Amino acid sequence: MLDRPITGRRIRLRDMILDDVPMWGRWMLPEQRWHELDGPYYPKPSAEDVATMVASVRDRIEAGNWPTPRTRLVVADLASNRLVGQVSWYWESTETNWLSLGIVIFDPEQWGRGLGYEALGLWCDYLLAAMPELARLDLRTWSGNHGMMALARKLGFTEEARFRKARIVAGAFYDGMGYGILREEWNARYPDGFAASLARDVTG
Numbered sequence: 001m002l003d004r005p006i007t008g009r010r011i012r013l014r015d016m017i018l019d020d021v022p023m024w025g026r027w028m029l030p031e032q033r034w035h036e037l038d039g040p041y042y043p044k045p046s047a048e049d050v051a052t053m054v055a056s057v058r059d060r061i062e063a064g065n066w067p068t069p070r071t072r073l074v075v076a077d078l079a080s081n082r083l084v085g086q087v088s089w090y091w092e093s094t095e096t097n098w099l100s101l102g103i104v105i106f107d108p109e110q111w112g113r114g115l116g117y118e119a120l121g122l123w124c125d126y127l128l129a130a131m132p133e134l135a136r137l138d139l140r141t142w143s144g145n146h147g148m149m150a151l152a153r154k155l156g157f158t159e160e161a162r163f164r165k166a167r168i169v170a171g172a173f174y175d176g177m178g179y180g181i182l183r184e185e186w187n188a189r190y191p192d193g194f195a196a197s198l199a200r201d202v203t204g
Helices: 018-028 047-063 115-130 146-155 183-189 194-203
Strands: 011-014 072-077 083-093 098-105 136-142 158-169 172-182
Touching: 011 115, 018 047, 018 083, 072 115, 083 115, 098 115, 115 136, 115 146, 115 183, 115 194, 136 146, 146 158, 146 172, 172 183
Parallel strands: 098 136
Antiparallel strands: 011 072, 072 083, 083 098, 136 172, 158 172
């Protein structure tokens, strides 16, 4: 487990627990709306795929088999501790310590409430603290995902790449988008850490 959950104003980031698994499995099913925005150009998992994923996640929870630093955390509602999404990262290049971030808020009724802003900001803080070798953080999306592009800009990421007509969604071409922020840029924007900036928003 983490030493302690990473807490914001309305959400916390934590390891997955067994109580999360049934809900997480339902959100993984291909008919869920979040799949329309999160990499819709990739194949969706089948129900059989999801069953295999659920079994694997359950085994990992029971074994306590979590990497350090974490590669994925649950986004949970602060009041109820109920799973609402997840954050993740993957390597672009292990040779140069270059990674990309991911986030999804599963329930459409929770979209547009700033939960993604809190979750991704706290995730950035965690990764930069846990991995001092990182010089930058990346975020990849597509030009049809306006919410993710706005989130990147709100956190201070810079649009660094636009691959024109690189993605096909529902038969239409969209641009592939790349955003990045350097460690020194993040530290200048959030000198006391992102969590402290959330606290100032409440008291200010």
